[in-house]
Amino acid sequence: MNTTLKYYLQIADNALILSHRLAENTSKGPFLEEDLAGANVALDLIGLAEAVYTEAAKMENQGQTADDLVYRREEKEFLNCLLSEQPNRDFAHLVTRQFLLDAFNYSYFIALTESKDPFLSAIAFKSLKEVTYHLRRSSEWMIRLGTGTEESKHRIQIAINTLWKFTPELFEESDADKAMLANGCGVNLSDIQQQWDQKVNEILFLGHLDIPKNKFSVRGGKEGIHTEHLGHLLAEMQFLPGKYPDAVW
Amino acid sequence: MKTADSQGELWEVFIQSKPGQSFKHAGSIHAFDKDNAIENARDIYTRRNEGTGLWVVPSKEIIAVALNESDYFFEPATDKIYRHPTFYNLPEGVTHM
Numbered sequence: 001m002n003t004t005l006k007y008y009l010q011i012a013d014n015a016l017i018l019s020h021r022l023a024e025n026t027s028k029g030p031f032l033e034e035d036l037a038g039a040n041v042a043l044d045l046i047g048l049a050e051a052v053y054t055e056a057a058k059m060e061n062q063g064q065t066a067d068d069l070v071y072r073r074e075e076k077e078f079l080n081c082l083l084s085e086q087p088n089r090d091f092a093h094l095v096t097r098q099f100l101l102d103a104f105n106y107s108y109f110i111a112l113t114e115s116k117d118p119f120l121s122a123i124a125f126k127s128l129k130e131v132t133y134h135l136r137r138s139s140e141w142m143i144r145l146g147t148g149t150e151e152s153k154h155r156i157q158i159a160i161n162t163l164w165k166f167t168p169e170l171f172e173e174s175d176a177d178k179a180m181l182a183n184g185c186g187v188n189l190s191d192i193q194q195q196w197d198q199k200v201n202e203i204l205f206l207g208h209l210d211i212p213k214n215k216f217s218v219r220g221g222k223e224g225i226h227t228e229h230l231g232h233l234l235a236e237m238q239f240l241p242g243k244y245p246d247a248v249w
Numbered sequence: 250m251k252t253a254d255s256q257g258e259l260w261e262v263f264i265q266s267k268p269g270q271s272f273k274h275a276g277s278i279h280a281f282d283k284d285n286a287i288e289n290a291r292d293i294y295t296r297r298n299e300g301t302g303l304w305v306v307p308s309k310e311i312i313a314v315a316l317n318e319s320d321y322f323f324e325p326a327t328d329k330i331y332r333h334p335t336f337y338n339l340p341e342g343v344t345h346m
Contacts, residue, residue, distance in 0.1 A: 031256035033279050033289035033292070037288065037292040037293075040292050136288075140284050140288070144282070144285070
């Protein structure tokens with residue numbers, strides 16, 4: 001697989017899988033307004049994923065469509081980071097996962113607007129408005145839960161502690177990251193890490209929350225080695241096109 | 250009083266559809282604080298280009314006329330025609346009167 005295609009799939013898979021996790025929570029939100037707000041974020045992300053998959057599908061020139069990339073790839077072909085596939089567990093986990101990824105996406109898409117790849121810089125520019133809003137919402141929820149009740153503080157801290165081990169992977173350079181950075185189309189992930197650290201420190205400080213000291217980390221998503229959760233997600237998401245290959249929208 | 254499954258306070262949402270126009274009541278939402286209220290209002294009422302301006306107001310801060318007072322409160326003095334400025338011609342170009 002060429003590195004450009006791989007790079008596109010990393011971006012699209014992250015957006016798709018996170019979007020699907022949010023969609024799973026639709027009708028299970030803590031209250032109506034939050035339910036709708038979460039679905040709105042999911043829709044923004046699926047829009048991003050669809051645009052990138054459509055472009056990626058053209059690359060191999062074998063008549064592939066965006067749907068093929070979403071519904072007819074196996075678990076080990078998905079290149080999303082492990083954090084995006086982590087299950088909803090409770091609202092605190094959902095908010096924390098969202099915040100950690102929004103903070104990443106925000107810096108990442110700002111940097112990607114400078115890409116020499118015109119499609120990537122255009123999609124980054126387009127997504128930035130949405131991502132800026134996502135980060136604002138999830139940051140406020142972190143602070144709100146951190147400074148809310150004893151129960152909300154306890155739960156959000158547990159979520160941070162649980163998900164923290166998946167964050168170093170965000171800044172690890174895959175082959176595609178390296179190649180695209182070298183030809184001016186990609187993003188320097190160590191710059192993103194600095195900005196991410198700063199944002200996360202700021203919000204956790206405001207939320208009276210602790211940054212985990214544990215340096216243990218889990219990785220593999222960018223190479224297609226996933227946690228046990230992705231397989232279950234895909235089984236559900238891909239069921240219908242798997243069973244009825246000729247089904248159309 | 251708040252209970253464990255509270256959805257937060259009730260807030261009223263007002264939307265301005267174009268700059269310069271008046272804000273119109275759009276509906277109400279639940280939220281826990283000001284930031285939460287303006288974002289919930291945005292996510293529910295302004296995601297399809299409905300507006301360029303947004304206000305939220307805690308519902309409890311709105312002073313309303315009680316239903317049983319409405320008769321004497323609103324009854325227009327229809328017999329006093331000088332109270333109704335219907336004798337004027339509006340200049341051209343005035344659209345929001």
